[in-house]
Amino acid sequence: MKRNTFYLLFLGFLLLTVNIAQSQATISVQSTWKADNAHSKVGFAITHLLISEVEGHFSEFDITATADDAFSEPSFTVELKTGSIDTDNDRRNEHLRSADFFDAETHPTITFKTTAFEKTGEKMFKLTGDLTMHGVTKPVTLEGKLNGIITDQRSNKLKAGLKLTGTIDRLAYKVGGETPTLGDEVEMTINLEMAQQ
Helix, strand or coil, X not given: CHHHHHHHHXXXXXXXXXXXXXXXXXXXXXXXXXXXXXHCEEEEEEEECCCEEEXXXXXXXXXXXXXXXXXXXXXXXXXXXXXXXXXXXXXXXXXXXXXXXXCCCCCCEEEEEEEEEXXXXXXXXXXXXXXXXXXXXXXXXXXXXXXXXXXXXXXXXXXXXXXEEEEEEHHHHCCCCCCCCEXXXXXXXXXXXXXXX
């Protein structure tokens, strides 16, 4: 009788241990990831005169994400400095920073915060969030691809590489007026190397 009771208690303990281990395995530990700005770029392109594209980028930005070690279902917080816009032309840069376009003095930042994540393939996903620019906030959806995850040999920390693309209607954010010389849609291309903190 005592032996049977011992076996039952031991079996119950084993089952409890297995259940706890399985529960812990399904819980993903979230951590903060930060963009390595030296190996990341926030770029854009816009049509000029209906026949060509002008490219540019923001040189100052702060991008963080909350995600697990597999970088699954990341939640992003993005801040771009409008005064750092660079199109390889000083005169054009100053015009873009003026009240005619971004009005960098009044609206020094562009922000984006994730509101939804949808996995669309093995490494593909859609990222929806609120984009605030020029005092206007509207939802936008970006297409994403996770290029891979490695352990950095120097820091011994995880790094994730990914690419985000999307289209933004500048007129919806009152950035510049309607003109035949500039396209309404801005193509965004964001290449990120995110380092786990």
